[in-house]
Amino acid sequence: MLKYLLLAFAFLIQPAYAQRYKTRPVTGLLGAFGAEVALVKQSLKKPKEVVVDGIVFTTGQLGKQRVVVAETGIGKVNAAMTTALLLDHFRPRRVLFTGIAGGTNPDLQPGDIVIASRTAHHDYSSVTDKNTPVRQTRDAITRQFNPLYFPADSTLLGLAQRVSGAVTLEGIPLADGGVSNRPVRVMTGTVVTGDVFVASAAKGVSLRTDFGADATEMEGAAVAQVCYQLQVPHLIIRSLSDRADAEAHIAYDKFYPTAARNSAKLVLAIVQGL
Template sequence: MNNKRIKKHFLVLLLLSQTTVAQHYKPRSITGLLGAFGAEVELVKQTLKKPKTVVVDGVTFTTGRIGKRKVVVAETGIGKVNAAMTTALLLDHFRPERVLFTGIAGGTNPDLQPGDIVIAGRTAHHDYGSITDKNTPTRQTRNVITKQFNPVYFPADSSLMRLAEKVVTSLTLEGIPLASGGVSDRPVKVMTGTVVTGDVFVASSVKVSSLRAEFGADATEMEGAAIAQVCYQVKVPHLIIRSLSDRADAEAHIAYDKFYPTAARNSAKLVIAIVQAL
């Protein structure tokens, strides 16, 4: 093969590689907003201008605007598989520039209480891994696209994280309702921390201690890391926002019923403010 043919062959390969790269994810000017429960999603949908329903493979999405920003909103359903499925459909059909998640969680940081917010600087699967005879767990998922291991912790988009930290300082968030009918005078605490995900509702102080020790977890829930992994693998910026409904201890079910509405409103309020500030 002479030099001209080699050069021509190289150029063809280069163009093919560039075409392949160009066929990768192409974002559109729209922001994806997800939540696990209908009530969480409804809080966001209530703010939409000119809402329109779009059903994709049985999953309902609602498009509209928050301020000047185009958004698409969907309920993922509970658990990692539902969250990953809805996220994949969202990315494939709507091609959002970014994905934000609003929802509740169980608190694993002893300094936090129901109503407080954790901006997930990073998320991890706490129930994923393999145990060997030497008892050395492998916690890393594998990227289906690159075939390489993913990081244990999926980092949030730094720009979205900083924006959340900025806008929350000017928000009025709801305090914790008391048994007397009043509201706690303790200000709502907001922190950037670690959120861990597993297909289990944690209601055990022993498990809370384990998650805190093994992952440095500030909150635990059932969808965040699945959404983060899908976004990470397709290189779509994401941010998970969680407001605490309980402490993930033996009283979690009781606290959940009591504090869920407050937690859901606080999380949704922050996500909406982020979109407005984009």
């Protein structure tokens, strides 16, 4: 009798379980704030909003791909929370993050794009009894140290590199209202993350020296860590809004709309290439 009761209970709860954990393949697309995901949302066919614990996720189609889009909010905690909700509720096969960043590579200009082959927390550290800093986070599941740098998924990284040359990107605005004729540079590099808007040339040099950073932002490594620990392929795309120096706030206001769209255009091209 108990056996049949358990089978009946399983049958009754199956619809609710299936609704929460859908088996249809889906790609997760995240950005920190509205401007970073605006172009992505505008490109969706048959958009539908789903609210999960107060976070608005928008499902829809991009070409042949079923996707779910969300704003994480600014900062590492917001990014990690939204990523965890995304993974738990929608079970995406992969996660891509689109957004802006400050440039720490002196060869890059606002508008240029960094495809992150790896990401790291630049503001995470502990000090041992020997006064040796440890910068690695610890996996709450395995209790083991994570790598200092979270590697991007090799398949997504290769696809991004292949399609980047065919994406039409916007030129950089000039002070006179025109657009620079300098081609937007797309490179593969290192992105570092911290809960701070970097507006210091000295700090930018430090991040470049200590981590080999090409860009710095406030969400990428948090998204990467959650995906790494739960074994979900991920890729972080960042377009530069400033050079993370003393003029960063001024440059940010001027360049972030163009930078956000350029990053989103590359992410859209990646999704179309899946």
